[in-house]
Amino acid sequence: MSQENRLHALDAARAFALLLGIVLHATMSFFFFVPAQDPSQSTTLAVTFYVIHVFRMGLFFLLAGFFAHMVLHRRGTREFLKGRAKRILVPMIVGWVLIAPPTIYIVIVGLTKTFGEQAAASGAATMPQGFPLTHLWFLYYLCIFYVLALGVRAAFVRFVDPNGVVRSRIDTVVRLSLASYLAPLVLAAPLFAVLYKDAAWMMWFGLPTPDIGFTPKLPALAGFGTAFVLGWLLHRQVEVLEVFRRQCFVNLAVAIGLTSLCLSLVGLKPNMMGLTTLDGPAWSRAAYAGAYTVSIWYWVFGLTGAALRFFNKPSPGRRYIADSSYWLYLAHLPVVFGLQVLLLDLPWHWSLKFPFIVVTTLAILLVSYHYLVRPTFIGGILNGRKYPRRSRRTGSDTAPAPSASVLALHDTKPAVLENVTRRFGKTVALDDVTLTVEPGEMLAVLGPNGAGKSTAISLWLGLLEPDEGSVRVMGASPLEVTSRLEVGVMMQDVNLAPDLKVREHIAQTASYYAHPLNVDEALAISGTTPLAGKRYGKLSGGQKRQVQFAVAICGAPKLLFLDEPTVGLDIEAREAMWRAIAKLMAEGCSIVLTTHYLEEAEALADRVAVLAKGKLVATGSVEDMRSLVTRRRISCRSGVDIDEIRGWPGVVEALRDAGNVKVTAFDAESIVRRLLVADPALSHLEVRQASLAEAFTELTKEAA
Amino acid sequence: MNTNIAINQAAVTRAAPMPLMTLLRAYATEAKYETLNALRNPAFAVPFLAIPVAVYLLFGIVILPADTEPGMRNYLFSGFSVLAAMMPSIFIGCMGIALEREGGLLKLKRALPMPAGANLVAKLLTSMIVSTMAIVPITIAGLTIGQLTLSLSQVLILELVMIVGTIPFFTIGFFIGSVASGSAAPAYGNLVFLPMMWLSGLFIPLPKFLEPWAVVWPAFHLNQVALTSAGVSEFSFFPPAIAAAVLVGVTVLFGGLGIWRVARVG
Numbered sequence: 001m002s003q004e005n006r007l008h009a010l011d012a013a014r015a016f017a018l019l020l021g022i023v024l025h026a027t028m029s030f031f032f033f034v035p036a037q038d039p040s041q042s043t044t045l046a047v048t049f050y051v052i053h054v055f056r057m058g059l060f061f062l063l064a065g066f067f068a069h070m071v072l073h074r075r076g077t078r079e080f081l082k083g084r085a086k087r088i089l090v091p092m093i094v095g096w097v098l099i100a101p102p103t104i105y106i107v108i109v110g111l112t113k114t115f116g117e118q119a120a121a122s123g124a125a126t127m128p129q130g131f132p133l134t135h136l137w138f139l140y141y142l143c144i145f146y147v148l149a150l151g152v153r154a155a156f157v158r159f160v161d162p163n164g165v166v167r168s169r170i171d172t173v174v175r176l177s178l179a180s181y182l183a184p185l186v187l188a189a190p191l192f193a194v195l196y197k198d199a200a201w202m203m204w205f206g207l208p209t210p211d212i213g214f215t216p217k218l219p220a221l222a223g224f225g226t227a228f229v230l231g232w233l234l235h236r237q238v239e240v241l242e243v244f245r246r247q248c249f250v251n252l253a254v255a256i257g258l259t260s261l262c263l264s265l266v267g268l269k270p271n272m273m274g275l276t277t278l279d280g281p282a283w284s285r286a287a288y289a290g291a292y293t294v295s296i297w298y299w300v301f302g303l304t305g306a307a308l309r310f311f312n313k314p315s316p317g318r319r320y321i322a323d324s325s326y327w328l329y330l331a332h333l334p335v336v337f338g339l340q341v342l343l344l345d346l347p348w349h350w351s352l353k354f355p356f357i358v359v360t361t362l363a364i365l366l367v368s369y370h371y372l373v374r375p376t377f378i379g380g381i382l383n384g385r386k387y388p389r390r391s392r393r394t395g396s397d398t399a400p401a402p403s404a405s406v407l408a409l410h411d412t413k414p415a416v417l418e419n420v421t422r423r424f425g426k427t428v429a430l431d432d433v434t435l436t437v438e439p440g441e442m443l444a445v446l447g448p449n450g451a452g453k454s455t456a457i458s459l460w461l462g463l464l465e466p467d468e469g470s471v472r473v474m475g476a477s478p479l480e481v482t483s484r485l486e487v488g489v490m491m492q493d494v495n496l497a498p499d500l501k502v503r504e505h506i507a508q509t510a511s512y513y514a515h516p517l518n519v520d521e522a523l524a525i526s527g528t529t530p531l532a533g534k535r536y537g538k539l540s541g542g543q544k545r546q547v548q549f550a551v552a553i554c555g556a557p558k559l560l561f562l563d564e565p566t567v568g569l570d571i572e573a574r575e576a577m578w579r580a581i582a583k584l585m586a587e588g589c590s591i592v593l594t595t596h597y598l599e600e601a602e603a604l605a606d607r608v609a610v611l612a613k614g615k616l617v618a619t620g621s622v623e624d625m626r627s628l629v630t631r632r633r634i635s636c637r638s639g640v641d642i643d644e645i646r647g648w649p650g651v652v653e654a655l656r657d658a659g660n661v662k663v664t665a666f667d668a669e670s671i672v673r674r675l676l677v678a679d680p681a682l683s684h685l686e687v688r689q690a691s692l693a694e695a696f697t698e699l700t701k702e703a704a
Numbered sequence: 705m706n707t708n709i710a711i712n713q714a715a716v717t718r719a720a721p722m723p724l725m726t727l728l729r730a731y732a733t734e735a736k737y738e739t740l741n742a743l744r745n746p747a748f749a750v751p752f753l754a755i756p757v758a759v760y761l762l763f764g765i766v767i768l769p770a771d772t773e774p775g776m777r778n779y780l781f782s783g784f785s786v787l788a789a790m791m792p793s794i795f796i797g798c799m800g801i802a803l804e805r806e807g808g809l810l811k812l813k814r815a816l817p818m819p820a821g822a823n824l825v826a827k828l829l830t831s832m833i834v835s836t837m838a839i840v841p842i843t844i845a846g847l848t849i850g851q852l853t854l855s856l857s858q859v860l861i862l863e864l865v866m867i868v869g870t871i872p873f874f875t876i877g878f879f880i881g882s883v884a885s886g887s888a889a890p891a892y893g894n895l896v897f898l899p900m901m902w903l904s905g906l907f908i909p910l911p912k913f914l915e916p917w918a919v920v921w922p923a924f925h926l927n928q929v930a931l932t933s934a935g936v937s938e939f940s941f942f943p944p945a946i947a948a949a950v951l952v953g954v955t956v957l958f959g960g961l962g963i964w965r966v967a968r969v970g
Contacts, residue, residue, distance in 0.1 A: 349916040461815035484817040491815070495807030497737070499744035504737055511733035512817045514726050535744075555817070 036110030055299030065231025130213025184297030248305030258295035420469035444605035488557030498537025513555030526550035756788035783906035797877020802889035
């Protein structure tokens with residue numbers, strides 16, 4: 001897996017940890033009294049909270065350590081500090097000023113609603129006192145860890161381990177212990193020791209959230225600090241992450257088993273009367289603390305592995321979510337708590353309220369992210385970059401504006417592609433193609449299947465937008481409906497409404513245009529008068545094409561796109577259509593024609609453009625095209641040895657077909673002379689210029 | 705060079721914006737032919753017209769015990785009217801657009817200078833017309849043999865709300881059609897329609913545990929809005945303003961998603 005793909009996966013995991021926080025807080029009113037106690041209580045949501053709370057912040061701090069080491073080594077200490085100040089310190093302080101007060105207010109309102117004013121006030125008095133860090137505590141602890149990490153690292157590099165021996169030993173230990181599946185047992189030790197000895201430990205709530213007071217709390221330092229350090233060490237040897245990917249399912253299975261054990265010991269819901277004690281034998285406290293702290297690590301490893309396994313491809317949607325997750329998490333708490341308090345009096349079931357809260361919160365915050373954060377300086381601070389506000393239609397608009405004189409010139413051309421590139425995934429359908437249709441001319445676009453013909457037409461029709469370059473139709477962007485008011489279209493593979501009559505189809509399409517032909521005229525020109533009263537669904541394939549042609553011309557267009565117009569027509573109908581096309585051209589209509597029938601291009605087109613593999617291979621008159629290929633074909637009946645002919649200068653190809661010799665050559669005259677000398681009995685001699693079809697095959701073959 | 709440009713400029717005049725009359729004519733023509741095409745295909749239209757009135761006659765009138773409360777008769781009448789309103793609109797919405805997409809017609813229309821909203825408005829009008837045609841027989845049946853205790857004006861208000869209330873269902877169908885293929889669209893349509901019909905509490909009592917969930921179905925909200933508007937307070941379970949807001953929200957959400965999808969992907 002490439003370095004980049006690993007980062008995509010870990011970024012997704014970090015976003016996952018943050019977004020789960022929204023779910024976590026949204027469950028609280030349904031089994032707990034903060035921010036308020038909902039009348040509809042739920043064991044399901046209590047268990048949801050419990051499980052998320054086991055691993056969420058551990059996962060987050062592991063990734064934070066990993067990314068911290070990465071940024072430090074990519075950018076250096078100074079840039080690291082600057083970046084952390086901007087992305088962590090500033091949001092933390094601004095958040096304390098702007099997000100914490102409304103959150104606290106909402107909690108007070110919620111508690112008052114739940115317990116009544118007096119009880120809430122006396123309850124507040126017994127709460128632990130200190131500065132309310134709220135959910136932004138994780139930024140505060142990140143700052144602590146950054147400072148400690150930089151300090152320890154500096155001391156280590158300078159005094160303890162100047163030549164890196166100890167560090168490489170540590171790397172080996174990390175690598176081997178992770179591969180053994182048993183690392184969680186060691187990693188859990190510090191937190192286990194702290195929690196097991198803490199008599200006030202509220203066991204159901206696991207690692208106590210350090211959200212009050214600036215004094216760093218021991219459990220948080222032990223639990224999250226270990227995760228941060230491990231993340232830091234992991235980035236020293238990123239290939240170790242492969243272990244997580246491999247072990248993902250085993251780790252997750254163990255994690256689920258341990259968490260089930262914990263739940264069976266402590267109960268599915270918190271027992272408010274005995275949060276610090278456990279029913280059962282004396283060893284159950286140790287068992288619970290052990291299983292809980294060890295399970296944290298199996299969860300973290302399993303989820304990291306799952307991310308590496310399933311989210312290792314870049315995806316624009318995931319990228320967007322990952323970018324937005326930081327803002328979503330910072331701003332979610334007042335919204336979630338607010339909705340919980342608001343919904344308190346509604347008699348809805350929790351299974352309705354809870355999804356409503358989560359969905360509404362996400363909707364509000366995503367909209368605010370898209371419009372207020374992503375394109376503004378806030379996004380610049382939170383994501384490290386600001387995304388430009390995209391214009392509604394990009395593509396032709398994003399190309400550098402052409403100078404005024406160039407614009408004026410192009411406005412006189414009915415249809416222009418200028419340096420257009422269009423990709424579909426990794427396929428380049430059009431590669432820097434410039435193609436112009438002159439007023440009153442017919443341009444035939446030729447090329448094998450997949451050459452880019454349809455892409456070119458679709459760009460002109462406004463069905464696609466270019467990745468690069470500009471597209472103009474009648475002097476304007478084809479995306480504007482007004483630029484199409486003088487454009488007619490006949491596409492391939494279109495089913496018109498089957499139950500409308502031919503006349504009605506023409507009337508319907510004609511209504512889109514400002515100055516259309518009247519229906520009878522359109523019927524007459526296209527030769528469909530006899531079909532006028534028939535339902536479209538009842539027509540033959542060829543007749544349908546004729547009706548589509550009538551629909552294309554009924555608006556009296558000045559520019560007409562015909563995509564393989566005569567496929568499926570009999571000779572008579574085809575010639576009738578050719579006559580109609582010639583008449584339109586005589587009236588000044590410009591036409592773009594794509595066709596497989598080369599004689600069609602030869603009969604009608606002023607100019608031919610040949611596309612192959614997305615590139616414009618050649619453009620010019622039909623004559624130009626032919627002379628581009630100077631080769632000629634000689635065929636005769638002769639006994640001359642074919643290998644001998646192949647050796648003559650100027651011969652491109654020589655074949656024997658039964659008694660016939662077929663030679664393709666540049667200098668036909670001298671070859672004929674040599675042939676006559678070599679075989680006086682030669683007969684049936686024929687020399688001809690390559691047809692457009694052959695010229696075309698040659699050209700596209702060369703491009704391939 | 706300059707003279708060239710001058711000459712050529714005569715050949716290509718810059719397209720003028722569409723005059724208002726042309727625009728209106730385009731909308732009207734589109735709607736006319738859309739409806740015509742739908743009604744000319746009886747296989748398409750008949751189930752929507754026949755099924756609602758048939759089930760109303762059977763379950764709302766014939767098999768009801770003689771001592772059924774009049775209030776229950778009114779409620780069933782309203783419930784089956786919702787059925788008549790939503791069934792054609794969901795399926796016309798999804799089938800129409802899905803078939804057009806599959807047949808390349810939508811692409812052609814995007815390439816033609818069809819005014820952006822004409823196709824959608826035409827389909828919406830078609831769905832409202834067909835829904836009206838499904839509602840009228842139920843109204844007649846209710847007024848003649850339904851033993852309703854509603855006044856004529858109450859019945860008319862109720863049905864008028866139903867007809868306007870087809871819009872959110874049309875947008876749901878339209879959204880389905882904008883993502884599904886022509887052959888899959890009716891299946892997806894049924895996937896929405898069938899649960900909604902049964903779980904909205906329109907005509908059968910719901911099991912207790914499903915009751916709070918009725919509010920997720922727009923049909924429930926349309927029924928509430930219609931009943932309240934007609935002054936039938938007996939069956940108001942839900943604030944009508946919120947119900948109406950839900951319907952507007954559904955319209956905006958699915959209409960918006962559908963338009964966004966069709967404009968981009970076709």
